[in-house]
Amino acid sequence: MNKILPVFFTLVVILTLAGCSNTSPNHREISSEKSDVSKNNSTDEHDKSLTDRAKETKIMKNLNIRVGDKTFTATFEDNDSAKALVKQLPLTVDMSELNGNEKYNNLSGNLRADKSTSPGRINEGDLMLYGNNCLVLFYKTFNTSYSYVKLGHIDNTTGLTEALGSGSVKVTFSVSE
Structure with missing residues:
Protein backbone atom coordinates (compact mmCIF):
# COMPACT_ATOMS: atom_id res chain seq x y z
CA MET A 1 0.00 0.00 0.00
CA MET A 60 9.12 69.84 -44.82
CA LYS A 61 12.11 70.42 -47.10
CA ASN A 62 10.27 72.01 -50.01
CA LEU A 63 8.86 75.31 -48.77
CA ASN A 64 8.73 78.17 -51.24
CA ILE A 65 8.32 81.74 -50.06
CA ARG A 66 7.44 84.06 -52.92
CA VAL A 67 7.77 87.81 -52.55
CA GLY A 68 7.02 89.70 -55.76
CA ASP A 69 9.00 88.00 -58.52
CA LYS A 70 11.57 86.49 -56.14
CA THR A 71 11.19 82.99 -54.66
CA PHE A 72 13.13 81.81 -51.61
CA THR A 73 13.38 78.20 -50.57
CA ALA A 74 13.15 77.32 -46.92
CA THR A 75 13.34 74.29 -44.68
CA PHE A 76 10.65 73.68 -42.10
CA GLU A 77 11.34 72.71 -38.53
CA ASP A 78 10.11 69.27 -37.53
CA ASN A 79 7.43 70.31 -35.05
CA ASP A 80 3.65 70.22 -34.82
CA SER A 81 3.21 73.96 -35.40
CA ALA A 82 5.15 73.78 -38.68
CA LYS A 83 3.07 70.77 -39.71
CA ALA A 84 -0.09 72.76 -38.94
CA LEU A 85 1.15 75.52 -41.28
CA VAL A 86 1.91 72.99 -44.02
CA LYS A 87 -1.74 71.88 -43.90
CA GLN A 88 -2.80 75.46 -44.75
CA LEU A 89 -0.51 75.81 -47.76
CA PRO A 90 -0.60 77.30 -50.30
CA LEU A 91 -1.22 80.53 -48.43
CA THR A 92 -0.97 84.12 -49.65
CA VAL A 93 -1.00 86.82 -46.99
CA ASP A 94 -0.41 90.54 -46.69
CA MET A 95 2.47 90.92 -44.26
CA SER A 96 2.83 94.18 -42.36
CA GLU A 97 6.09 95.88 -41.39
CA LEU A 98 7.19 95.89 -37.76
CA ASN A 99 10.33 97.28 -36.08
CA GLY A 100 12.34 97.52 -39.31
CA ASN A 101 13.33 93.86 -39.02
CA GLU A 102 10.25 91.72 -39.61
CA LYS A 103 7.03 91.19 -41.54
CA TYR A 104 4.01 89.67 -39.83
CA ASN A 105 0.47 88.48 -40.47
CA ASN A 106 -2.18 87.39 -37.99
CA LEU A 107 -3.60 84.19 -39.45
CA SER A 108 -7.29 83.40 -39.05
CA GLY A 109 -6.68 80.17 -37.12
CA ASN A 110 -4.36 79.03 -34.38
CA LEU A 111 -1.24 77.12 -35.39
CA ARG A 112 0.59 76.77 -32.13
CA ALA A 113 0.92 73.22 -30.94
CA ASP A 114 4.40 73.59 -29.46
CA LYS A 115 5.67 75.55 -26.48
CA SER A 116 7.09 78.97 -27.27
CA THR A 117 10.66 79.60 -26.24
CA SER A 118 12.94 82.59 -26.35
CA PRO A 119 15.54 81.89 -29.02
CA GLY A 120 17.77 84.67 -27.68
CA ARG A 121 18.82 85.48 -31.22
CA ILE A 122 16.69 85.85 -34.32
CA ASN A 123 18.43 85.23 -37.63
CA GLU A 124 17.67 86.77 -41.00
CA GLY A 125 15.33 84.36 -42.77
CA ASP A 126 13.74 82.85 -39.65
CA LEU A 127 10.06 82.02 -40.02
CA MET A 128 8.45 82.06 -36.58
CA LEU A 129 5.10 81.89 -34.87
CA TYR A 130 4.38 84.51 -32.23
CA GLY A 131 1.52 83.67 -29.91
CA ASN A 132 -0.97 81.26 -31.43
CA ASN A 133 -1.45 82.70 -34.90
CA CYS A 134 1.01 85.47 -35.74
CA LEU A 135 3.23 84.37 -38.62
CA VAL A 136 6.51 86.33 -38.61
CA LEU A 137 9.23 86.44 -41.26
CA PHE A 138 12.43 88.12 -40.06
CA TYR A 139 14.70 89.89 -42.51
CA LYS A 140 17.36 91.09 -40.07
CA THR A 141 19.43 89.37 -37.39
CA PHE A 142 19.10 90.67 -33.81
CA ASN A 143 18.82 89.58 -30.17
CA THR A 144 15.42 89.20 -28.53
CA SER A 145 13.77 88.28 -25.25
CA TYR A 146 10.39 87.49 -26.90
CA SER A 147 9.17 83.90 -27.18
CA TYR A 148 8.40 82.19 -30.49
CA VAL A 149 7.91 78.79 -32.04
CA LYS A 150 10.36 78.35 -34.89
CA LEU A 151 8.60 77.14 -38.03
CA GLY A 152 11.49 77.21 -40.48
CA HIS A 153 14.37 79.13 -42.02
CA ILE A 154 15.10 80.46 -45.50
CA ASP A 155 18.06 78.54 -46.89
CA ASN A 156 19.63 81.46 -48.82
CA THR A 157 18.57 84.96 -47.72
CA THR A 158 20.40 86.86 -50.47
CA GLY A 159 18.05 89.63 -51.62
CA LEU A 160 15.45 88.98 -48.90
CA THR A 161 15.56 92.48 -47.37
CA GLU A 162 15.24 94.13 -50.77
CA ALA A 163 12.38 91.84 -51.82
CA LEU A 164 10.40 92.50 -48.65
CA GLY A 165 10.88 96.28 -48.87
CA SER A 166 9.92 98.80 -46.20
CA GLY A 167 6.12 98.56 -46.10
CA SER A 168 3.46 95.90 -46.28
CA VAL A 169 4.02 93.16 -48.82
CA LYS A 170 2.12 90.20 -50.25
CA VAL A 171 3.88 86.90 -49.53
CA THR A 172 2.94 83.45 -50.82
CA PHE A 173 3.95 80.31 -48.92
CA SER A 174 3.70 77.07 -50.85
CA VAL A 175 5.07 73.56 -51.03
CA SER A 176 6.66 72.25 -54.23
CA GLU A 177 6.47 68.55 -54.90
Missing part, protein backbone atom coordinates in the same frame (compact mmCIF):
# COMPACT_ATOMS: atom_id res chain seq x y z
CA ASN A 2 2.88 2.40 0.81
CA LYS A 3 4.31 1.83 -2.67
CA ILE A 4 1.00 2.16 -4.50
CA LEU A 5 0.15 5.67 -3.19
CA PRO A 6 3.33 7.40 -4.50
CA VAL A 7 2.96 5.66 -7.87
CA PHE A 8 -0.75 6.63 -8.00
CA PHE A 9 0.00 10.29 -7.16
CA THR A 10 2.80 10.38 -9.70
CA LEU A 11 0.46 9.08 -12.40
CA VAL A 12 -2.23 11.61 -11.41
CA VAL A 13 0.26 14.47 -11.62
CA ILE A 14 1.61 13.31 -14.99
CA LEU A 15 -1.89 12.91 -16.43
CA THR A 16 -2.99 16.25 -15.01
CA LEU A 17 -0.01 18.04 -16.53
CA ALA A 18 -0.50 16.29 -19.86
CA GLY A 19 -4.19 17.22 -19.89
CA CYS A 20 -3.54 20.90 -19.02
CA SER A 21 -0.92 21.30 -21.66
CA ASN A 22 -2.55 22.41 -24.92
CA THR A 23 0.38 21.84 -27.21
CA SER A 24 -1.19 19.92 -30.02
CA PRO A 25 0.54 20.45 -33.36
CA ASN A 26 -2.56 22.23 -34.71
CA HIS A 27 -2.56 24.69 -31.82
CA ARG A 28 1.08 25.50 -32.46
CA GLU A 29 0.41 26.09 -36.16
CA ILE A 30 -2.55 28.37 -35.41
CA SER A 31 -0.48 30.29 -32.85
CA SER A 32 2.33 30.60 -35.34
CA GLU A 33 -0.08 31.80 -38.05
CA LYS A 34 -1.57 34.38 -35.70
CA SER A 35 1.93 35.51 -34.80
CA ASP A 36 2.88 35.79 -38.47
CA VAL A 37 -0.30 37.76 -39.24
CA SER A 38 0.48 40.05 -36.31
CA LYS A 39 4.01 40.51 -37.57
CA ASN A 40 2.77 41.25 -41.09
CA ASN A 41 0.20 43.79 -39.84
CA SER A 42 2.83 45.36 -37.66
CA THR A 43 5.27 45.48 -40.58
CA ASP A 44 2.60 46.99 -42.86
CA GLU A 45 1.80 49.66 -40.26
CA HIS A 46 5.51 50.34 -39.78
CA ASP A 47 6.05 50.64 -43.56
CA LYS A 48 3.04 52.97 -43.85
CA SER A 49 4.40 55.05 -40.98
CA LEU A 50 7.78 55.27 -42.72
CA THR A 51 6.08 56.28 -45.98
CA ASP A 52 4.07 58.98 -44.19
CA ARG A 53 7.22 60.26 -42.49
CA ALA A 54 9.08 60.26 -45.80
CA LYS A 55 6.28 62.31 -47.40
CA GLU A 56 6.24 64.64 -44.42
CA THR A 57 10.03 65.03 -44.61
CA LYS A 58 9.79 65.76 -48.33
CA ILE A 59 7.13 68.37 -47.68
Whole structure:
Protein backbone atom coordinates (compact mmCIF):
# COMPACT_ATOMS: atom_id res chain seq x y z
CA MET A 1 0.00 0.00 0.00
CA ASN A 2 2.88 2.40 0.81
CA LYS A 3 4.31 1.83 -2.67
CA ILE A 4 1.00 2.16 -4.50
CA LEU A 5 0.15 5.67 -3.19
CA PRO A 6 3.33 7.40 -4.50
CA VAL A 7 2.96 5.66 -7.87
CA PHE A 8 -0.75 6.63 -8.00
CA PHE A 9 0.00 10.29 -7.16
CA THR A 10 2.80 10.38 -9.70
CA LEU A 11 0.46 9.08 -12.40
CA VAL A 12 -2.23 11.61 -11.41
CA VAL A 13 0.26 14.47 -11.62
CA ILE A 14 1.61 13.31 -14.99
CA LEU A 15 -1.89 12.91 -16.43
CA THR A 16 -2.99 16.25 -15.01
CA LEU A 17 -0.01 18.04 -16.53
CA ALA A 18 -0.50 16.29 -19.86
CA GLY A 19 -4.19 17.22 -19.89
CA CYS A 20 -3.54 20.90 -19.02
CA SER A 21 -0.92 21.30 -21.66
CA ASN A 22 -2.55 22.41 -24.92
CA THR A 23 0.38 21.84 -27.21
CA SER A 24 -1.19 19.92 -30.02
CA PRO A 25 0.54 20.45 -33.36
CA ASN A 26 -2.56 22.23 -34.71
CA HIS A 27 -2.56 24.69 -31.82
CA ARG A 28 1.08 25.50 -32.46
CA GLU A 29 0.41 26.09 -36.16
CA ILE A 30 -2.55 28.37 -35.41
CA SER A 31 -0.48 30.29 -32.85
CA SER A 32 2.33 30.60 -35.34
CA GLU A 33 -0.08 31.80 -38.05
CA LYS A 34 -1.57 34.38 -35.70
CA SER A 35 1.93 35.51 -34.80
CA ASP A 36 2.88 35.79 -38.47
CA VAL A 37 -0.30 37.76 -39.24
CA SER A 38 0.48 40.05 -36.31
CA LYS A 39 4.01 40.51 -37.57
CA ASN A 40 2.77 41.25 -41.09
CA ASN A 41 0.20 43.79 -39.84
CA SER A 42 2.83 45.36 -37.66
CA THR A 43 5.27 45.48 -40.58
CA ASP A 44 2.60 46.99 -42.86
CA GLU A 45 1.80 49.66 -40.26
CA HIS A 46 5.51 50.34 -39.78
CA ASP A 47 6.05 50.64 -43.56
CA LYS A 48 3.04 52.97 -43.85
CA SER A 49 4.40 55.05 -40.98
CA LEU A 50 7.78 55.27 -42.72
CA THR A 51 6.08 56.28 -45.98
CA ASP A 52 4.07 58.98 -44.19
CA ARG A 53 7.22 60.26 -42.49
CA ALA A 54 9.08 60.26 -45.80
CA LYS A 55 6.28 62.31 -47.40
CA GLU A 56 6.24 64.64 -44.42
CA THR A 57 10.03 65.03 -44.61
CA LYS A 58 9.79 65.76 -48.33
CA ILE A 59 7.13 68.37 -47.68
CA MET A 60 9.12 69.84 -44.82
CA LYS A 61 12.11 70.42 -47.10
CA ASN A 62 10.27 72.01 -50.01
CA LEU A 63 8.86 75.31 -48.77
CA ASN A 64 8.73 78.17 -51.24
CA ILE A 65 8.32 81.74 -50.06
CA ARG A 66 7.44 84.06 -52.92
CA VAL A 67 7.77 87.81 -52.55
CA GLY A 68 7.02 89.70 -55.76
CA ASP A 69 9.00 88.00 -58.52
CA LYS A 70 11.57 86.49 -56.14
CA THR A 71 11.19 82.99 -54.66
CA PHE A 72 13.13 81.81 -51.61
CA THR A 73 13.38 78.20 -50.57
CA ALA A 74 13.15 77.32 -46.92
CA THR A 75 13.34 74.29 -44.68
CA PHE A 76 10.65 73.68 -42.10
CA GLU A 77 11.34 72.71 -38.53
CA ASP A 78 10.11 69.27 -37.53
CA ASN A 79 7.43 70.31 -35.05
CA ASP A 80 3.65 70.22 -34.82
CA SER A 81 3.21 73.96 -35.40
CA ALA A 82 5.15 73.78 -38.68
CA LYS A 83 3.07 70.77 -39.71
CA ALA A 84 -0.09 72.76 -38.94
CA LEU A 85 1.15 75.52 -41.28
CA VAL A 86 1.91 72.99 -44.02
CA LYS A 87 -1.74 71.88 -43.90
CA GLN A 88 -2.80 75.46 -44.75
CA LEU A 89 -0.51 75.81 -47.76
CA PRO A 90 -0.60 77.30 -50.30
CA LEU A 91 -1.22 80.53 -48.43
CA THR A 92 -0.97 84.12 -49.65
CA VAL A 93 -1.00 86.82 -46.99
CA ASP A 94 -0.41 90.54 -46.69
CA MET A 95 2.47 90.92 -44.26
CA SER A 96 2.83 94.18 -42.36
CA GLU A 97 6.09 95.88 -41.39
CA LEU A 98 7.19 95.89 -37.76
CA ASN A 99 10.33 97.28 -36.08
CA GLY A 100 12.34 97.52 -39.31
CA ASN A 101 13.33 93.86 -39.02
CA GLU A 102 10.25 91.72 -39.61
CA LYS A 103 7.03 91.19 -41.54
CA TYR A 104 4.01 89.67 -39.83
CA ASN A 105 0.47 88.48 -40.47
CA ASN A 106 -2.18 87.39 -37.99
CA LEU A 107 -3.60 84.19 -39.45
CA SER A 108 -7.29 83.40 -39.05
CA GLY A 109 -6.68 80.17 -37.12
CA ASN A 110 -4.36 79.03 -34.38
CA LEU A 111 -1.24 77.12 -35.39
CA ARG A 112 0.59 76.77 -32.13
CA ALA A 113 0.92 73.22 -30.94
CA ASP A 114 4.40 73.59 -29.46
CA LYS A 115 5.67 75.55 -26.48
CA SER A 116 7.09 78.97 -27.27
CA THR A 117 10.66 79.60 -26.24
CA SER A 118 12.94 82.59 -26.35
CA PRO A 119 15.54 81.89 -29.02
CA GLY A 120 17.77 84.67 -27.68
CA ARG A 121 18.82 85.48 -31.22
CA ILE A 122 16.69 85.85 -34.32
CA ASN A 123 18.43 85.23 -37.63
CA GLU A 124 17.67 86.77 -41.00
CA GLY A 125 15.33 84.36 -42.77
CA ASP A 126 13.74 82.85 -39.65
CA LEU A 127 10.06 82.02 -40.02
CA MET A 128 8.45 82.06 -36.58
CA LEU A 129 5.10 81.89 -34.87
CA TYR A 130 4.38 84.51 -32.23
CA GLY A 131 1.52 83.67 -29.91
CA ASN A 132 -0.97 81.26 -31.43
CA ASN A 133 -1.45 82.70 -34.90
CA CYS A 134 1.01 85.47 -35.74
CA LEU A 135 3.23 84.37 -38.62
CA VAL A 136 6.51 86.33 -38.61
CA LEU A 137 9.23 86.44 -41.26
CA PHE A 138 12.43 88.12 -40.06
CA TYR A 139 14.70 89.89 -42.51
CA LYS A 140 17.36 91.09 -40.07
CA THR A 141 19.43 89.37 -37.39
CA PHE A 142 19.10 90.67 -33.81
CA ASN A 143 18.82 89.58 -30.17
CA THR A 144 15.42 89.20 -28.53
CA SER A 145 13.77 88.28 -25.25
CA TYR A 146 10.39 87.49 -26.90
CA SER A 147 9.17 83.90 -27.18
CA TYR A 148 8.40 82.19 -30.49
CA VAL A 149 7.91 78.79 -32.04
CA LYS A 150 10.36 78.35 -34.89
CA LEU A 151 8.60 77.14 -38.03
CA GLY A 152 11.49 77.21 -40.48
CA HIS A 153 14.37 79.13 -42.02
CA ILE A 154 15.10 80.46 -45.50
CA ASP A 155 18.06 78.54 -46.89
CA ASN A 156 19.63 81.46 -48.82
CA THR A 157 18.57 84.96 -47.72
CA THR A 158 20.40 86.86 -50.47
CA GLY A 159 18.05 89.63 -51.62
CA LEU A 160 15.45 88.98 -48.90
CA THR A 161 15.56 92.48 -47.37
CA GLU A 162 15.24 94.13 -50.77
CA ALA A 163 12.38 91.84 -51.82
CA LEU A 164 10.40 92.50 -48.65
CA GLY A 165 10.88 96.28 -48.87
CA SER A 166 9.92 98.80 -46.20
CA GLY A 167 6.12 98.56 -46.10
CA SER A 168 3.46 95.90 -46.28
CA VAL A 169 4.02 93.16 -48.82
CA LYS A 170 2.12 90.20 -50.25
CA VAL A 171 3.88 86.90 -49.53
CA THR A 172 2.94 83.45 -50.82
CA PHE A 173 3.95 80.31 -48.92
CA SER A 174 3.70 77.07 -50.85
CA VAL A 175 5.07 73.56 -51.03
CA SER A 176 6.66 72.25 -54.23
CA GLU A 177 6.47 68.55 -54.90
